[in-house]
Amino acid sequence: MKSEVNFKYLMLLTIVAALGGVLFGFDIAIITGANPFLEIHFDLDEHGLGLGTSALLFGCIPGAIIAGRITDIYGRRKILMVVAILFAVTTLLTGLSPTFEFYVIIRFLGGLAVGAASLLSPMYISEVAISSVRGRLVSVYQLSIVIGILISYLINFLMRNLDNNWRLMFISGVVPSTLFFILLFFVPETPRFLFKKGLKDKAYEILKKIGGQHNADREFKEIENSFSASKVNWKELFGPKMQRLMFVGFGLAVFVQMSGVNAVIDYAPKILQGAGWDIDAQLFGTFGLGIVNVTFTFISIWAIDKFGRKPLYLIGSAGMTIALLILSYLSIVDKFEGALVFWTCMLYLAFFASCIGPVFWTLISEIFPNKVRGTAMSIPVFTQWFFNALMVLVFPIYFVNFRSATFIAIAIMAFLQFLFTYKFVPETKGKSLEEIEKFWGV
Numbered sequence: 302m303k304s305e306v307n308f309k310y311l312m313l314l315t316i317v318a319a320l321g322g323v324l325f326g327f328d329i330a331i332i333t334g335a336n337p338f339l340e341i342h343f344d345l346d347e348h349g350l351g352l353g354t355s356a357l358l359f360g361c362i363p364g365a366i367i368a369g370r371i372t373d374i375y376g377r378r379k380i381l382m383v384v385a386i387l388f389a390v391t392t393l394l395t396g397l398s399p400t401f402e403f404y405v406i407i408r409f410l411g412g413l414a415v416g417a418a419s420l421l422s423p424m425y426i427s428e429v430a431i432s433s434v435r436g437r438l439v440s441v442y443q444l445s446i447v448i449g450i451l452i453s454y455l456i457n458f459l460m461r462n463l464d465n466n467w468r469l470m471f472i473s474g475v476v477p478s479t480l481f482f483i484l485l486f487f488v489p490e491t492p493r494f495l496f497k498k499g500l501k502d503k504a505y506e507i508l509k510k511i512g513g514q515h516n517a518d519r520e521f522k523e524i525e526n527s528f529s530a531s532k533v534n535w536k537e538l539f540g541p542k543m544q545r546l547m548f549v550g551f552g553l554a555v556f557v558q559m560s561g562v563n564a565v566i567d568y569a570p571k572i573l574q575g576a577g578w579d580i581d582a583q584l585f586g587t588f589g590l591g592i593v594n595v596t597f598t599f600i601s602i603w604a605i606d607k608f609g610r611k612p613l614y615l616i617g618s619a620g621m622t623i624a625l626l627i628l629s630y631l632s633i634v635d636k637f638e639g640a641l642v643f644w645t646c647m648l649y650l651a652f653f654a655s656c657i658g659p660v661f662w663t664l665i666s667e668i669f670p671n672k673v674r675g676t677a678m679s680i681p682v683f684t685q686w687f688f689n690a691l692m693v694l695v696f697p698i699y700f701v702n703f704r705s706a707t708f709i710a711i712a713i714m715a716f717l718q719f720l721f722t723y724k725f726v727p728e729t730k731g732k733s734l735e736e737i738e739k740f741w742g743v
Contacts, residue, residue, distance in 0.1 A: 305513020306431060314429050314511075315438045317488045319445035320481040321381060321422035324388045326449025327474055328357060328415050330591075333567055334457020334584050335467040342467065343401040347701055351694045354567055356405045358690035360412020361419065362683055368417035369679020376498075377425045378490045380417065385482035387414035392474030396467075412686075420682045424674060427666035428491035431512050431520075432733040436605035436663050443659035444598045449477075450566060451591035458584045493734075496524050497672070523735035528672060538677055546741045547680060549725050550665055554684035556718035557661045560621055561711035562653050563689050564696040565590075565646060571697060575704070576642040586643055593647045597654035609730040610660045611722060617656025618719035624649035625712035632705035661685075667729050670738045 332339075332354050340350060372380050391411035398404035423442045430438040456473055460466045492511075495504035504524070508517035538547060565572065569590055570583035578586060604613060627645045631637045669677040699707040729737050 305515060307511055307513070311430065311434075311438070311511055314488050315426050315441050317481075317484045318381070318422045318425040318429075319442045320477065320484065321384065321418035322442045322445030323449035323452070323477055324385070324474070324481060325415050325418045325422070326446035326451075327453045327477060328388065328392065328411055328449075329563065330450040330566055331453040331456065331470050331474065332357070333569055333587055334454065334461065335470045336568075337570060337580055337583070338467040339404075343404070345401070347697045349401070351697050353401065353405060353408070354697075355690045355694035356408035357412040357415060358563075358686060358693055360409035361416030361686035362412075362690065364413035364416025365420050365682035365686055366416075366679050367413070368420050369676050369682065372421055372424070372494075373497075373673065373676055376490050376494050377421055377428070378485060378488065381421050381425070382482060382485050384414045384417045384421065385478050385485065387411070388418075389475050389478035389482070392471050392478065396469065396472035398468075416682070416686055419686070420678055423662045423666040424678060425491055427663075427734065428493045428674075429507075429511060431516060432731060432736075434606060435667070436610065436660075436730065437602050439663040439666055440598070440602040440605050440659035443654075443662050444595070444602060447591070447594040447598050447654060447658070451588070451595050452477075454584075454588040454591040458588050461581070461584055492520075493524055493674075496521075496528060520733070523733055527670065527735045527738055538673065538680070543677075543741075546668060547677070549727075550668060550677075550681035551684055552721050552725065553661060553664060554681035555688055556618075556714060556721060557657065558685050558688035558692055559711070560618070560653075560657075560715035560718050561625065561692065561696075562650075562658070564692050564700075564711070565649060566594075567693050568696055568700070569646070571700065572646065573643065575637060575700065577638045589643070590646060590650055593650050594654045597651045598659060600655040601659040604655070605660060605663060606730060609728050610664055611726055611728045613656040613660050614722045614726065615719055617652045617660075618715055618722060620652030620656070621649055622712050622715040622719065624652065625708050625715055629705045629708035629712060632708060637704065664726070664729065667734060667737055668741070670741075 336350060336354065339345065339353060343349065343353075345353060368380055368384075388411070391407055391414060394407045395404060395411060398407060423439050426439050426442055427435060453470075456470055460469050463469060489507050492504035492507045495501075495507070505517055505521050508520050512520065569587040570580075573583045573586050601613065624645055628637075628642070631642060631645070665678055665681045696707070727740065732740070
């Protein structure tokens with residue numbers, strides 16, 4: 302029997318929603334190449350550098366919480382439109398910053414948009430995707446993040462010799478933000494949100510357009526059964542019924558950031574500077590790391606629905622641990638120099654991109670119940686942004702003063718991520734969102 306799934310339409314919805322990931326990746330990584338020039342322009346020390354770099358990430362924390370709550374009220378699509386506008390305004394104002402204080406405030410406000418997008422885009426994709434390819438489609442979101450990072454690295458490199466280069470780097474973000482806003486007019490609200498709001502006929506029509514009548518009938522019945530179950534409220538998210546589920550989401554969020562990926566992404570030039578590279582080589586090398594990030598994300602897209610979420614997470618955690626131990630060893634024996642540091646950073650990012658990054662966003666968009674997905678998902682998203690901000694705030698200080706100990710500490714967190722995944726994280730491959738919900742018994 303020929304598949305009724307409308308893959309072209311499904312990919313359209315996925316790509317538009319994933320543009321939120323492009324903006325996410327662009328905004329968190331454009332600072333990477335701007336930092337060497339910001340340090341000079343605002344005369345920053347390591348503490349100022351950490352504050353300026355982490356300001357956006359601290360803004361992501363309330364952004365994720367606020368978006369998680371209001372998306373369950375107003376929907377995924379409308380809030381994504383607000384996010385696109387906020388992206389455009391804050392990237393423009395960041396580039397026009399007259400003082401460092403103004404810069405920090407605007408970067409914090411920009412973080413509201415990044416935090417919201419990090420929750421809403423994968424949620425939208427997971428709620429429109431069919432179960433057999435949901436992992437791959439949500440992985441497209443992670444691919445869009447690393448593409449955004451790569452674009453920002455390329456802009457950093459191309460603009461490095463221009464006057465007011467760091468200002469132009471930030472202002473260039475207005476272009477993808479505007480494109481995202483326009484394209485959102487061409488996609489619908491998710492069927493699960495429409496069902497929740499009582500628009501069942503409209504929800505069914507979208508399900509039918511995506512997967513055909515047979516798939517729509519099956520999914521519609523599963524969604525109906527899911528929403529007919531007893532309602533889970535905010536207080537119950539932390540009660541006995543949801544305790545195990547929230548623990549898994551929280552643990553995944555802590556370890557994905559404390560294993561250091563955004564320290565490497567945001568401070569790649571700083572790390573390469575520590576290895577003796579000049580500014581042109583630092584920015585070109587950072588662009589090379591971005592290419593690795595994108596290339597190996599394709600492996601995850603191919604593997605996630607073939608081999609499952611858990612095996613990839615275990616392989617990635619083990620590989621990252623080994624790479625971090627190599628960096629710590631190079632620091633201890635005073636060989637932290639030249640190409641070996643660069644290749645080890647490449648190895649670290651290859652394991653993260655192929656095994657961890659896409660799988661993390663897939664898991665946290667899958668595991669929560671339909672009735673409270675936005676609110677519940679905001680907890681791990683909030684958590685990962687908090688630990689992301691903390692890591693990025695302190696990394697330049699510890700890297701300069703305690704380099705080997707810094708990499709050892711991050712390696713320990715990567716190993717703990719391996720143990721946590723092995724013990725607590727279930728496999729969700731090939732299951733509908735409603736089947737996953739039944740597994741948790743909520």
